[in-house]
Amino acid sequence: MVKQMRKHETRVITGNACAAYAVRLCRPDVVALYPITPQSEVVEQLTRFKADGLLDAEMIEVEGENSAMNAVTAACVAGGRVFTATASYGLAFMYDAMMQTAGFRAPVVMVNVNREIPGIHAVSAGQQDLISVRDIGWLQIIVEDDQEIIDAIIQAYRLAEDYEIQLPVMINYDGYYLSFSAEAVKIPMIEDVDEYLSILKKQPQRLKLEPGKSMGAGSHGLLQTYTELRYKHMAAMERAKAKFDAIDKEYGDFFGRYYGGQIEEYRTDDAEIILVTSGSATGTAKTVVDAVRENGQKVGLVKIRMYRPFPRERLTKVLQDRKAIGVLDRSVGFGWNCGPMYQEIRALTPEIGKVPLMSFIDGLANMDITIPNIERMIRDIQAAAEGKPYQETTWVSLEE
Amino acid sequence: MKEIRIHGRGGQGAVTAARMLASAFVIEGKYVASFPMYGFERRGAPVQAFTRVDDKPIREKTQVYNPDCMVVIDPTLLKLPTLFAGLKPGGILIVNSSNFNTQADKNLQIAGVVDATKIAVEEIGRDIPNTCLLGAFAATTQWVSLDSIIKCLSEYLSGDMLQRNIRSCERGYREVKILRWQ
Amino acid sequence: MRAGISRGENIKMAMKKLTYPYESCWSNADELLLYLETGTWRTSRPKVDKEKCNYCGLCALYCPPQCMIDKGDHFEPNLEFCKGCGICARECPRKAITMVREE
Numbered sequence: 001m002v003k004q005m006r007k008h009e010t011r012v013i014t015g016n017a018c019a020a021y022a023v024r025l026c027r028p029d030v031v032a033l034y035p036i037t038p039q040s041e042v043v044e045q046l047t048r049f050k051a052d053g054l055l056d057a058e059m060i061e062v063e064g065e066n067s068a069m070n071a072v073t074a075a076c077v078a079g080g081r082v083f084t085a086t087a088s089y090g091l092a093f094m095y096d097a098m099m100q101t102a103g104f105r106a107p108v109v110m111v112n113v114n115r116e117i118p119g120i121h122a123v124s125a126g127q128q129d130l131i132s133v134r135d136i137g138w139l140q141i142i143v144e145d146d147q148e149i150i151d152a153i154i155q156a157y158r159l160a161e162d163y164e165i166q167l168p169v170m171i172n173y174d175g176y177y178l179s180f181s182a183e184a185v186k187i188p189m190i191e192d193v194d195e196y197l198s199i200l201k202k203q204p205q206r207l208k209l210e211p212g213k214s215m216g217a218g219s220h221g222l223l224q225t226y227t228e229l230r231y232k233h234m235a236a237m238e239r240a241k242a243k244f245d246a247i248d249k250e251y252g253d254f255f256g257r258y259y260g261g262q263i264e265e266y267r268t269d270d271a272e273i274i275l276v277t278s279g280s281a282t283g284t285a286k287t288v289v290d291a292v293r294e295n296g297q298k299v300g301l302v303k304i305r306m307y308r309p310f311p312r313e314r315l316t317k318v319l320q321d322r323k324a325i326g327v328l329d330r331s332v333g334f335g336w337n338c339g340p341m342y343q344e345i346r347a348l349t350p351e352i353g354k355v356p357l358m359s360f361i362d363g364l365a366n367m368d369i370t371i372p373n374i375e376r377m378i379r380d381i382q383a384a385a386e387g388k389p390y391q392e393t394t395w396v397s398l399e400e
Numbered sequence: 401m402k403e404i405r406i407h408g409r410g411g412q413g414a415v416t417a418a419r420m421l422a423s424a425f426v427i428e429g430k431y432v433a434s435f436p437m438y439g440f441e442r443r444g445a446p447v448q449a450f451t452r453v454d455d456k457p458i459r460e461k462t463q464v465y466n467p468d469c470m471v472v473i474d475p476t477l478l479k480l481p482t483l484f485a486g487l488k489p490g491g492i493l494i495v496n497s498s499n500f501n502t503q504a505d506k507n508l509q510i511a512g513v514v515d516a517t518k519i520a521v522e523e524i525g526r527d528i529p530n531t532c533l534l535g536a537f538a539a540t541t542q543w544v545s546l547d548s549i550i551k552c553l554s555e556y557l558s559g560d561m562l563q564r565n566i567r568s569c570e571r572g573y574r575e576v577k578i579l580r581w582q
Numbered sequence: 583m584r585a586g587i588s589r590g591e592n593i594k595m596a597m598k599k600l601t602y603p604y605e606s607c608w609s610n611a612d613e614l615l616l617y618l619e620t621g622t623w624r625t626s627r628p629k630v631d632k633e634k635c636n637y638c639g640l641c642a643l644y645c646p647p648q649c650m651i652d653k654g655d656h657f658e659p660n661l662e663f664c665k666g667c668g669i670c671a672r673e674c675p676r677k678a679i680t681m682v683r684e685e
Contacts, residue, residue, distance in 0.1 A: 012423045012432065012555070037441070120607045123441075145459070177461045181435035182419045184426045283459035366437070368462045398600070409623070444623030444665065476622065 005256045008186035015146045015178035018185055019085065019111045019171075020045035022153035024055050025193040026109075029080035032060040032071040036090040037123050038175035039113040043085070057083075065090035069097035069108075076106040077217045079208030081157065084108070087175060088115035088129045095133070101168045102137030104217050105233065107160035107206070108168040109153065114279065114330075115175040116365050124366035125175040127279060127331040130307070131340045137233055139169040139240055140308040144282045146183045149173050151257055154193055158247050163203040165240050167233075172307075174330075176366060177280040188255055196254050237309040244306050245314075262311035264303040265318050267293065271300025273381045274319060276327040276345060278304040281362075281369040285328070288374040299378055310344055316351045323385035324356040326377055330363040338393045356384035362396035373397075401454035402543060403464040407483065408473035411443035413530035416556065417471065418449035420534060423552035424544050425453045433458040446477065453543070469541055471533055472496065473516075478504065494537045494576075496529045503581040512540030514576040516568075523568040524561070531565040535572030546573045620647070624666025626681045632656045634678035641670035641679060 013021065019042050023031070031050075033043040049055035058075075062068045065086050072082035086094060091112055101108050116126035130140055139159065143152045149171070156169040173179065188196075207215060221229050245261030252258025266286055268274060277285045282303045289301050302318055304311065319325055329339025336343050342359035349357070360377050363369040373396050384390035404421065408414030415436040422434040434451040450464040469492040470484070477483055478495070484505035487493075491507045496516040514536045516529030523532075531553065538546045550566050557565055603610075628641075635656040642650035642657055646667065649660035659670070671679040 010426075012419065012426050014419075014435075145461075174461070176437065177435065180415075181433060181461065182422050183433050183458075184422075184431065280461035283461045286459050370462050370465070371460065442623075444625065445620075 006192050006254070007189050008255075009189070010184055010186055012182050012184050013146075014041060014180055014182045015149050015173055016041035016113070016180070017045050018146045018149040018187075019153060019173075020049065021187050022150040023083045023109075023111075024049050025188060025190050026081065026083075026154060026157045026197065027190075027194070028055075028057045028083045030060065030072060030075035031055075031057045031083045032062050032068040032075075033084055034062055034065050034068050034086070034090060036065070036087050036115075038115055038125075038179040039085050039087045039090075039111070041179070042111060042113075046083075065094040066097050069094035069101060069110075072108050072110075073097065073101045073104060073106050076101075076108050077104055077209055079206075079210075081161070082108055083110070085111040085113070087113040089118055091129045091133065092118055095136075098133065098138065098168075099136045100218070102233070103229075105166045105236070106168060106217075107157075107166050109156045109160050109171070110168065111153070111171050111173070113175045113179045114172050120365075122365040125177055125280075125330070126364050126366075127172070127174075127329070128364075130170065130172045131331045131333075133170075134308055134340070137167070137237070138308060139165075139167050139237070139306070140172060141169065141244075141306050142172045142278045142304065143178070144280060144303060144305075146178060146181060147185045147257065148259060149178065150185060150187060151251060151255070151259070154188070154196065155244075155247050155251055158197060158200065158251075159240065159244055161200050161206070162243060162247075163200075163206060165236055165243055166206055167236055167240065172279070174280040181280075186257075192255070196251070241306070241309055241311060241313070259305060260303070261314070262304075262306040263314050263318065264305060266301040266303065268300035268302060268318055270298055272298040272323045273378070273385050274300045274302055274322050274325045275374070275377060275381065276302045276304060276315075276325065276341065278307065278328075278341065279330060281328060281330065281374075284369060284371060285374050288371055288378065292375070292378055297378075297382065299382075304341060307341070312348065315345065316348050319345070319348065319352045319355075322352075322355055324358070324381045324390075325352075326358040326360055326381040328360045328362060328369070328374075328377065330369070332361060332364075342393075356381075356390055357392075358384060358390060359393040360396055361393065364397075367397045369396075401452060401458065402468045403466060404451045404453070404469045404471065405464045405467035406449040406451070406471040406473065407477050408447055408449070408530075409443070409477075410438065410441065410445045410447050412473045413528050414447050414449045414473055417473070417530035417534060418451045420531070420549070420552055420556060421451050421537070421544070422453070423555055424534075424548040425451075427548040427551055428544060430455060431457050433460070435461075437463055468492065469494065469537070469543075471537060473529055473533060475500070484508065492541055494533055494540055496533055501579060509581055510540060511579045512536045512576045513579065514572050516572060519571045519575065520568050523571065524564045529568075532568040532572035535569035535574075536576035537572075539573045539576050540578055546570070619662060620665050621660075621662045624664060624684060626666045626668070626683045627661060627664060628659045628666070628668070628670050628679045629682045630656060630658055631678045631680070634676045635674075636676055636678075638675065640673050640675060644669050644673045 035043040116122040117128045160169040248261040327342035333340040338359035418434040422432040436449040438447040466486045471494040475497045487507045493511040498515040516532035520529045649663040650657045
């Protein structure tokens with residue numbers, strides 16, 4: 001692997017287009033898509049690539065997302081590399097099919113453009129959709145900006161299809177803020193992506209449906225077998241953590257961009273207080289962290305990049321010995337009156353100690369997570385660090 | 401960093417204008433981020449688009465609350481009382497109008513006024529005033545050259561449409577009337 | 583702000599900025615039908631010829647946001663909401679409705 005920067009193509013394109021460009025580079029065999037706001041451009045761009053002869057995949061025009069997931073799972077179990085994309089209502093519609101995908105250990109790669117879930121109608125950004133499926137056995141990655149969309153999708157195929165993993169991967173990015181946001185991005189050359197992914201060909205090949213062979217996928221799981229298969233699934237998810245760290249480093253060596261693996265630790269070395277974020281709000285939060293640091297305040301940021309499996313060990317390590325920690329959620333933890341990522345970080349208390357831990361809920365349904373909002377969060381965390389009384393959960397936009 | 405807020409209605413090319421502007425800045429070696437915010441994705445509904453430009457990577461993913469420059473594609477939007485909310489002191493306005501001439505906000509210092517609808521209908525044959533306003537933008541703000549804008553148009557248009565929009569853009573650059581207040 | 587308050591009490595803290603009158607996403611159509619001046623979105627408006635209109639009501643039935651007003655012997659569009667889609671003009675069996683460009 002050469003250390004110099006590989007050739008890239010620079011384009012000013014939206015996040016959705018980034019996803020389509022990245023998928024094209026990975027040469028999927030079968031793609032089944034159904035449009036939904038805010039993901040429709042992914043469908044349009046991939047279909048355009050196919051029409052222009054730039055994508056050599058079988059495009060299955062499905063009548064709904066449930067069929068899309070069923071179609072790609074079947075193709076995947078037959079040995080193909082596949083792709084689909086959805087959001088919100090579409091994610092809900094493919095719910096049973098997604099569970100099947102995970103249960104089959106089919107390495108499907110899917111983009112989920114984060115949009116609020118059904119219930120209160122909204123065509124707006126929010127992470128509730130990815131939260132609503134956190135317990136079905138998919139790997140979930142959440143990205144911060146358009147460039148990371150491209151890089152994470154390529155890494156997703158490397159991760160999903162790895163012989164030691166064989167799990168479906170969901171790449172999440174915020175609707176509107178990333179899906180429709182255009183930035184100048186570096187798109188790798190397809191030959192380089194071929195080379196990067198070629199390591200998968202050198203691994204043992206996974207089981208697949210083959211005509212004439214008696215192997216079948218999706219058998220009944222009874223009693224002890226069921227439990228054993230669940231155990232193996234969990235074990236694979238555990239392996240995915242270190243694997244993802246290694247894959248990200250490898251990607252960085254190859255393409256020149258490295259994101260920290262499961263989490264990114266931003267100015268955390270000497271930080272007294274930490275704000276934990278995910279998704280597009282991370283970019284805004286980093287600007288605030290830099291500004292606050294100018295005034296001498298020792299604040300750091302941790303970005304959760306891999307949400308499933310939960311980066312327990314790395315978070316435990318980075319959240320040690322801090323004076324206060326705040327967690328920003330762009331979703332709610334129903335039944336807990338706090339954010340879901342806060343909830344999971346709270347479970348680390350035995351290891352990180354009883355430190356002031358605060359949940360901030362903001363950014364639901366395209367409510368902007370603004371710079372003043374984040375400044376307020378950091379002020380509140382700082383106050384808690386200084387021993388002042390604090391409230392556990394803050395619904396930021398309701399308390400302005 | 402400069403923050404630009406574009407106001408329009410669905411179907412007028414506000415979102416495309418924000419992206420074309422972003423592309424033009426990238427040609428000149430700048431970092432950009434541009435995205436729209438709309439409630440209802442349909443012709444006629446109000447839409448805002450934001451473009452940020454800087455010499456270093458832009459990480460904020462929020463709407464633009466304090467624009468350095470506003471671009472108003474639909475003159476009927478000027479009636480909205482909150483249109484100029486947050487405009488920075490010394491603010492610049494690029495407006496599609498045949499008769500705008502008042503300092504509509506205390507922070508408004510420079511206005512580039514051009515009848516982009518008329519020019520678009522004459523050059524393109526349809527009321528799509530965005531490329532004309534981009535030419536006016538280049539002339540009024542001087543933040544990007546007309547050359548870069550015209551170069552980036554070919555990423556979005558081709559053939560006869562491209563030529564028509566280039567003409568519309570050039571006319572916006574030449575025919576914009578620049579007003580200044582203290 | 584008080585320290586160590588139970589999670590139940592947190593909900594009370596957040597009750598400061600609640601402005602919507604209902605517990606869930608209901609709306610009272612007499613008062614609040616997502617009141618937006620959608621009339622400002624249109625570029626052409628329907629013009630009803632009272633003489634040609636035979637009060638059949640098809641325009642009102644077809645109008646997507648139901649903004650055809652019953653005037654007793656003919657129908658007229660509610661210009662506050664009419665978005666100018668032109669379906670009424672298209673469906674009128676008497677061709678009593680024409681779409682006129684807005685200025």
